Amino acid sequence: xxxxxxxxxGLDGFASNEERTQHIASTLKRRRSKxxxxxxxxxxxxxxxxxxxxxxxxxxxxxxxxxxxQATFVLDVDFSPELVKLESPKPVKEPNESPARYEERVNxxxxxxxxxxxxxxLLESVAKVLPESTENPRAVLEMxxxxxxxxxxxxxIENPDIIGKTERLDLxxxxxxxxxxxxxxxxxxxxxxxxxxxxARKWADQLYAEGVIENxxxxxxFTNSDSRSSPATAGxxxxxxxxxxxxxxxxxxxxxxxxxxxxxxxxxxPQNKFxxxxxxxxxxxxxxxxxxxxxxxxxxxxxxxxxPMSAPVVGGLVLSLMTLPTVIIATRASLKAIPPSIREGALxxxxxxxxxxxxxxxxxxxxxxLTATIIGVAQALGETAPLLLIGMSAFVANVPSTPLDxxxxxxxxxxxxxxxxxxxxxxxxxxxxxxxxxxxxxxxNSLAIWLRKKFEIRW
Amino acid sequence: MMTEATQQNAAEIKxxxxxxxxxxITARDVKVFYGDKEALHGVSMxxxxxxxxxxxxxxxxxxxxxxxxxxxxxxxxxxAKVTGKIHLGAxxxxxxxxxxxxxxxxxxxxxQKPNPFPKSxxxxxxxxxxxxxxxxxxxxxxxxxxxxxxxxxxWEEVKDRLDAPGTxxxxxxxxxxxxxxxxxxxxxxxxxxxxxxxxxxxxxAHVENLMLELKxxxxxxxxxxxxxxxxxVADRTAFFHLGDLIExxxxxxxxxxxxEKRTEDYVTGRFG
Numbered sequence: 001x002x003x004x005x006x007x008x009x010g011l012d013g014f015a016s017n018e019e020r021t022q023h024i025a026s027t028l029k030r031r032r033s034k035x036x037x038x039x040x041x042x043x044x045x046x047x048x049x050x051x052x053x054x055x056x057x058x059x060x061x062x063x064x065x066x067x068x069x070q071a072t073f074v075l076d077v078d079f080s081p082e083l084v085k086l087e088s089p090k091p092v093k094e095p096n097e098s099p100a101r102y103e104e105r106v107n108x109x110x111x112x113x114x115x116x117x118x119x120x121x122l123l124e125s126v127a128k129v130l131p132e133s134t135e136n137p138r139a140v141l142e143m144x145x146x147x148x149x150x151x152x153x154x155x156x157i158e159n160p161d162i163i164g165k166t167e168r169l170d171l172x173x174x175x176x177x178x179x180x181x182x183x184x185x186x187x188x189x190x191x192x193x194x195x196x197x198x199x200a201r202k203w204a205d206q207l208y209a210e211g212v213i214e215n216x217x218x219x220x221x222f223t224n225s226d227s228r229s230s231p232a233t234a235g236x237x238x239x240x241x242x243x244x245x246x247x248x249x250x251x252x253x254x255x256x257x258x259x260x261x262x263x264x265x266x267x268x269x270p271q272n273k274f275x276x277x278x279x280x281x282x283x284x285x286x287x288x289x290x291x292x293x294x295x296x297x298x299x300x301x302x303x304x305x306x307x308p309m310s311a312p313v314v315g316g317l318v319l320s321l322m323t324l325p326t327v328i329i330a331t332r333a334s335l336k337a338i339p340p341s342i343r344e345g346a347l348x349x350x351x352x353x354x355x356x357x358x359x360x361x362x363x364x365x366x367x368x369x370l371t372a373t374i375i376g377v378a379q380a381l382g383e384t385a386p387l388l389l390i391g392m393s394a395f396v397a398n399v400p401s402t403p404l405d406x407x408x409x410x411x412x413x414x415x416x417x418x419x420x421x422x423x424x425x426x427x428x429x430x431x432x433x434x435x436x437x438x439x440x441x442x443x444x445n446s447l448a449i450w451l452r453k454k455f456e457i458r459w
Numbered sequence: 460m461m462t463e464a465t466q467q468n469a470a471e472i473k474x475x476x477x478x479x480x481x482x483x484i485t486a487r488d489v490k491v492f493y494g495d496k497e498a499l500h501g502v503s504m505x506x507x508x509x510x511x512x513x514x515x516x517x518x519x520x521x522x523x524x525x526x527x528x529x530x531x532x533x534x535x536x537x538x539a540k541v542t543g544k545i546h547l548g549a550x551x552x553x554x555x556x557x558x559x560x561x562x563x564x565x566x567x568x569x570x571q572k573p574n575p576f577p578k579s580x581x582x583x584x585x586x587x588x589x590x591x592x593x594x595x596x597x598x599x600x601x602x603x604x605x606x607x608x609x610x611x612x613x614w615e616e617v618k619d620r621l622d623a624p625g626t627x628x629x630x631x632x633x634x635x636x637x638x639x640x641x642x643x644x645x646x647x648x649x650x651x652x653x654x655x656x657x658x659x660x661x662x663x664a665h666v667e668n669l670m671l672e673l674k675x676x677x678x679x680x681x682x683x684x685x686x687x688x689x690x691x692v693a694d695r696t697a698f699f700h701l702g703d704l705i706e707x708x709x710x711x712x713x714x715x716x717x718x719e720k721r722t723e724d725y726v727t728g729r730f731g
Contacts (some may be wrong), residue, residue, distance in 0.1 A: 349564075349640065
């Protein structure tokens with residue numbers, strides 16, 4: 001276009017203002033459709049992610065929620081003196097006796113109870129509601145969780161006065177009965193592929209119809225530890241306590257160290273190659289796969305420092321190392337977000353740098369630091385891989401009483417149950433454990449939001 | 460004596476006794492470097508007790524930099540380096556044995572943007588005295604808070620809500636709160652870095668009147684972009700340009716009969 005021959009209405013090559021306006025108008029349609037396409041893709045992405053999360057939660061809830069209820073016998077059990085014979089009364093605690101000595105005497109006394117046929121108690125009480133069951137006692141015992149006889153024994157140890165009385169008890173049915181009643185196994189399978197005998201299946205249905213077997217809320221899930229011999233009474237308590245102990249270790253270790261490191265790096269450290277190097281490495285550490293921290297924990301804490309295997313204290317140490325970079329990075333970010341005018345204001349009044357930070361900067365950064373901490377802890381709580389390497393995937397049937405006792409953790413318990421060979425039963429149990437873990441996480445995150453709101457100071 | 464002088468020179472433009480009070484701050488050949496860049500090329504000046512000195516000049520001329528040298532706020536900038544000598548009274552403030560905390564208790568500062576702490580009005584004022592242990596009892600502290608707020612002309616407006624957050628005040632009130640906070644530690648010098656640039660004209664007038672009152676007791680150094688403001692409040696004015704102190708004189712002289720061409724161009728609005 002030649003400016004000399006063509007009249008211009010502006011700086012561009014258009015002859016008139018109308019022509020330019022027309023040209024701009026002609027591009028509008030294309031621009032609008034681009035915008036529409038972009039919005040549509042955004043909505044699609046959001047819908048897709050919500051859909052996927054929905055499927056995930058839906059399947060977990062669908063499988064897990066029924067597992068919070070479990071087939072349970074409601075039976076009158078007669079502790080008849082003929083069956084439960086006691087040769088001596090339960091020892092009484094003497095005034096100046098140590099608890100350990102008393103426990104020893106009780107255990108000695110309780111030994112005689114091991115020779116009592118507790119199964120007979122169960123058979124008799126089932127026979128009262130189902131007379132034909134006497135023909136096949138094996139099938140009756142199949143229907144009860146195998147730990148039931150120990151539960152009965154423990155009741156007598158706890159309270160010997162129960163002998164001679166008839167008690168209405170809730171007794172957990174075996175895992176196979178639970179699976180059968182809930183329809184988690186194909187009922188048309190031939191006899192040799194079913195887990196329990198034909199009699200047991202028939203009676204289970206019959207008793208369920210009569211209301212002797214009920215689908216009751218499963219308290220054992222929360223009061224028992226893992227169990228292999230009695231899967232029906234396997235619970236989460238041991239793993240829950242183990243996770244709790246690790247969280248305490250993480251909070252006690254990662255938070256003070258992380259916040260102190262962040263404050264030093266952000267507020268005091270000189271800007272040089274060395275601090276740059278540290279900063280880069282902290283960022284790198286946050287990206288290190290968690291299983292590497294497990295290897296580190298195994299070789300440093302267990303092999304070099306001789307700390308016990310499978311112990312929550314080691315798990316907590318490993319998870320602290322893993323959480324530290326998160327806490328440091330997030331704390332630094334929240335310190336950076338505090339306007340420098342606040343620091344200057346304090347410094348200009350004659351506050352030292354530490355005073356300016358402790359009096360003004362840290363209180364303002366507190367919501368950010370708290371959120372960072374809780375998110376870090378929640379992340380640690382859900383971590384499985386490093387714990388496998390320090391032996392926390394071992395089968396532990398006890399509730400740890402100190403952080404040095406062997407224990408598992410909630411995510412590891414999920415991993416273990418997911419691999420259990422009694423699939424029909426543990427699929428539901430696994431989902432139930434996932435729900436418990438998710439609820440715990442959700443609680444932590446809500447706590448983070450609540451704390452943030454509570455401590456937020458506007459300026 | 461003051462009134463006599465005022466009456467005597469009433470006809471003249473700005474009658475002020477300049478340089479009659481003892482010297483408070485002496486600066487000799489002060490240079491400031493940010494990294495390799497020299498931001499201030501050797502500034503020397505004397506500032507007297509109980510006078511208001513204004514620094515004017517275009518953006519980036521080094522006036523704020525020089526102001527921040529006087530309470531060593533430049534220390535907080537990692538790359539900044541200051542050479543030359545600044546004395547507060549007889550003390551060399553850049554002497555390594557000087558504690559910067561002590562210096563800043565003597566030389567207070569008010570910033571461009573009001574920066575009250577996100578705490579109550581009372582806590583804002585009480586923070587400084589508490590830091591330095593200036594109040595022995597709660598009643599002493601209450602007294603300091605009250606007299607600081609009174610002196611800053613804010614007492615009547617906030618006396619019923621000392622527990623309210625300082626950040627909830629209006630911009631002008633916030634700036635007066637910051638001035639009250641600065642005088643609560645009874646400094647000898649108050650540095651003000653464009654204290655009115657974020658304020659409306661009425662709040663500005665408030666702060667200017669306040670400066671004129673505070674002058675009775677304090678030495679005030681103010682950086683301003685507003686030449687009328689300098690003309691209204693300052694006894695003497697210094698003109699900075701590109702890191703040099705071009706000219707420093709009685710305010711009336713500087714505006715009416717500038718000695719330097721660059722000063723004349725600036726004050727008459729030909730650049731800047």
